[in-house]
Amino acid sequence: MIEIVGHIKRLAVGFGTMTSFGPETYGESFADVYDQWYGQITDAEATADFLANRHRSGPVLEVGVGTGRLAQPLIQRGMVVVGLDASASMLAQCPRSVHAVRADMAALPFAASSFGSALCAFNTLFNLPSAQSQQDFLNQIAHCLAPGAPLVIETITGHGLGSSNDSSLGVSRVEVDRLVLSATTVDADAQTITGQHVDITSCGIKMRPWFLRWTTPTQLDELVDQTRLQLVERYATWAQDPFEASGELAISVYERLKD
Template sequence: MERYGPETYGENYADVYDDWYGEDGRMAISQIGAPDAVADGITDLADGGPVLELGVGTGRLALPLADRGLDVTGLDASPAMLGRLRAKPGADRITVVEGDMADPLPGAVDGSFAVVLVGFNTFFNLTTAEAQASCVAAVARLLRPGGRFVVEAFVPAPEAHDGLSVRTVDMDRVLLDVAAIDPDTQLITGQRIEISEAGNRLFPYLLRYVTPEQFDALAAGVGLSLEHRWADWSGTPFGEASASHVSVWRRPA
């Protein structure tokens, strides 16, 4: 997909993101952790320490984390997403940074964070293996001893993401998803297509999926070890049939 950059997703989805993916959003699905459940889980893992969220977007998770008294930094490549976040009540409690997840906070002091969080498949917005490896290496540098890297993501099932699917049908609009999978590059190239009385609109996306085992290899390569893997934020055991995972890797203390 030509001209697709780190900021493309956010610039195209910022004005609909909360309507689609908020807690009562039109496209909320079971694999997405409810904001309060995620915030409770991260609060336990952070043990009062500072938290960095990569791909903070409109603050779906960062604001509930700040509500719990945590020192939260949120990074995103999209000015439009960050504009939506800054306009929300309580956003002044979050340190908001415009930047690329592939090289987050290059000027930050090593060991600055107790937890680095990448929620809701956001890691897959890094569309090359090199960018993904760079991100994980940066996370390891930014974590304090004993700090945790937390990822929430779907378990890749290429056959489930290839082709045409219907996402929502309302009285005034239909939302479709068209995607093509390249198993060699692990890229999913897609468009969300909104057909409504007001007209039609395209929402492009490009993802590079990673399996849980590949995540483990990336983490191990920079000295992080798997501490927990659950199927959801309730702590449901992860198994072969799990459609999503919440994984926690830890830097040695």
């Protein structure tokens, strides 16, 4: 055990040097445990109601569809869902009723005005590692949406993260045959969080890395201002509680401007 703790301490210290995080890294690292660990992480039914109430005609694009956690309740509401993800292991778990597309969200492979709405939930936008890549994504998704169609983005606001450079190591899960330790470092200047779940079982140790580059709601609006989208609504929850600047979550609705 002492050996393991020493190993983890070295990992925590070395996080700033992780360089090989690609579009598929998160999905390939978490696909086998995603539904078990995160199946209930947010309210999927409320998310689907929120989107269905704003959807125009045509298919909906879910960016970063993962295992289909949010796509399934959308389909149950009669929507046709195109689910884009960079991870083959995530898409392998999606129900067949999702029209799966394996691609990097930084290079959307869709024609103009293809979708009646788009959803980018649970911080998936922040898997793009820079403000520029997020800007590029917003430009492209504006192109893919039909005029008047909404883009719904769920993100942390960065509130409470933005003023310090912290590293932490905690215990995520303790089970009879499993211990999961969670290490994170925050770089306040770069607005990044680099994390690692260290999953220890009798089979060995599996590393599950994750990375977020957060953008505050104000910064996100500034990026959107460069596109054919405009902010029309913002809430603190999927139940439409009012958004407050000091809150930790933002659900932003942008609408594709009419031509």
